Amino acid sequence: TTPDSIQRQVWDGKLPVCFxxxxxxxxxxxxxxxxRVGYFPALLDRLRAxxxxxxxxxxxxxxxxxxWLRSAGRPLRWHLPVGLLYDLERPKPPPLPWEVEIRTRDFxxxxxxxxxxxxxxxSYFLYCLKEADALKHRARVINEMGEREHRQLWQGLLNxxxxxxxxxxxxxxxxxxxxxxxxxxxQGADGGLSVLQCLAKPxxxxxxxxxLSDLLRICLPNFTDPVTLATHGVSLPMETPLAxxxxxxxxxxxxxxxxxxxxxxxxxxxxESSAMQLDSSSES
Amino acid sequence: xxxxxxxxxxxxxxxxxxxxxxxxxxSDEGSATPAAKASTDKIVILLRPxxxxxxxxxxxxxxxxxQRVGWVSEFVxxxxxxxxxxxxxxxxxxxxxxxxxxxxxxxxxxxxxDGKLTLHYCKTQAWG
Numbered sequence: 001t002t003p004d005s006i007q008r009q010v011w012d013g014k015l016p017v018c019f020x021x022x023x024x025x026x027x028x029x030x031x032x033x034x035x036r037v038g039y040f041p042a043l044l045d046r047l048r049a050x051x052x053x054x055x056x057x058x059x060x061x062x063x064x065x066x067x068w069l070r071s072a073g074r075p076l077r078w079h080l081p082v083g084l085l086y087d088l089e090r091p092k093p094p095p096l097p098w099e100v101e102i103r104t105r106d107f108x109x110x111x112x113x114x115x116x117x118x119x120x121x122x123s124y125f126l127y128c129l130k131e132a133d134a135l136k137h138r139a140r141v142i143n144e145m146g147e148r149e150h151r152q153l154w155q156g157l158l159n160x161x162x163x164x165x166x167x168x169x170x171x172x173x174x175x176x177x178x179x180x181x182x183x184x185x186x187q188g189a190d191g192g193l194s195v196l197q198c199l200a201k202p203x204x205x206x207x208x209x210x211x212l213s214d215l216l217r218i219c220l221p222n223f224t225d226p227v228t229l230a231t232h233g234v235s236l237p238m239e240t241p242l243a244x245x246x247x248x249x250x251x252x253x254x255x256x257x258x259x260x261x262x263x264x265x266x267x268x269x270x271x272e273s274s275a276m277q278l279d280s281s282s283e284s
Numbered sequence: 285x286x287x288x289x290x291x292x293x294x295x296x297x298x299x300x301x302x303x304x305x306x307x308x309x310x311s312d313e314g315s316a317t318p319a320a321k322a323s324t325d326k327i328v329i330l331l332r333p334x335x336x337x338x339x340x341x342x343x344x345x346x347x348x349x350x351q352r353v354g355w356v357s358e359f360v361x362x363x364x365x366x367x368x369x370x371x372x373x374x375x376x377x378x379x380x381x382x383x384x385x386x387x388x389x390x391x392x393x394x395x396x397x398d399g400k401l402t403l404h405y406c407k408t409q410a411w412g
Contacts, residue, residue: 079383110354113384119371123409127380134377135394179394197390 004166006248010232011037011162015086016097019047019069023104027055031097035160036083036232037252040069040076040100041121042158047102063104068112070101074191079113079124081251087230087259088187122154125253129153132181132254133172135199141172157252165252172254173247177202180246182256184219184229196220196260202243209241212258226264231257325349327392328400331360334375335406338364347388354384360405375404 013036021027030050032043048064051057057064069076072094076085086098107114115121129150133142142150149168156165184196196219204210212229216238228235231249236258246256329345340363347356353374361372373381376395392401 077385111385124381124383127382130380131376131382134379139377139379183390193385195386195390198393 007166008162010249011035011165011252013037013083013232015082017082018097018099019050019102020099021051021055021102021104024055027051034082036081036086038082038157038160039080039121039125040078040082040085041115044115051102051104057104066104066107068103068107070103071098075108075111076100077112077193079115079121081253081257083232084185084251084257084259087233087257088185088193090230090259091261091263125154125157126150128253128255129172135179135181136172136177136254137175138178141175145171153252169252169254173250177243177246180242180256181250181254182215182242182246182258184215184258184260186260200242202241202246209243211238212236212240212242212245213238215242225262228261228263229258230261231259326399327388327396329356329388330400330402332402332404333406334378334404335408337406340364340405349389349392350387352384353382353386353388353391356388357384366407370407373406373409375406376401378404381409 014033015036017032017034019030019032027050030047032046034040034043044067047067048057048059051064051067052059069078071085072089078085080088086093113119113124115124130139130142133139145168152168153165156162156168178201179199180202182197182200186194186196188194198219200210200215200218202210204214216223216227216229229238230236231245236245236249242256250256325348326346327349329347331340331343331345333339340360342363345356345359357372357374360374361370364372366372376382376391382391388401395401
């Protein structure tokens, strides 16, 4: 096992997705294996081409330009990575292939980021990297990179080229981090999503590693119910050091995205949505 | 005159909230529970123009921790009399744009200090 193998497995995680157009049942569904670490808006051109071919919706028409996605009656917050969106459907993840509805009307402006020429997914992704590096290295590493390297990160992700991506990303992940970039998400029953983010150092004051249960105490000091934190379809043991989880399991945007759900983690096998097995002892 | 009144009100709120937090942190003394930061439920945001952005008469805004970036952005757009098709970008740390669904509590905890969070605004992307 090479040191990179967990990052590689995380990168290779895919979800089978079935895109349907409910407003026109005659349109055949579009099946796609979507990278968990990728973003839905990266598929917009393919979806538009599909609608143009099978539903007679012209690619430049307002419907095609304003299309958005929905799952379980809720708009998919597509500025978040695909795998995180699927994990947010826990504890009852939709059966696979994941049925995602294409909508061509009533874009939910209040809830969704509208990506366009003025506000591209690429620049949004870069802002995530900048925020993460601001937390880790006071933005020193990302600012020392040239535009060519920024593009290489994005192109590597977009074209599923792990080596191209990681050769640059390694620079961002190296070195002592002041704070570790993470977010904890909780899906409310009403469809609202609460996001927790605060400053967390890799170590406790006695310089032992800070664990996920320490992190919960920092973020939710008044929270006593048993909870589980999951990422990439895997529930993490609460004694996992945050720095280890960050190093191995951060998404390409350089954030560790954790989904909070009630109930204790039954650690062994609830990788229902992921073929990946995580084993911290396999690290060389 | 209206904006002056608003400014005054903001300052009063500002003072009131800092008073509140002082009281709260005092009562927290000696106990291991909530950090003083988490007990302030109001955050002052300071809006600074960048690039060729017009200047706002009201620079100081008080928002709740659960208030979203998108909501403030719409407010600022109205204050600047932006056209509906115009964009407004709110930057943190003069470096990145937070997503519109981010709340100010999390942003303040990571990038704010002394009850304040500075945001730079412009109509075209300034950094990135």
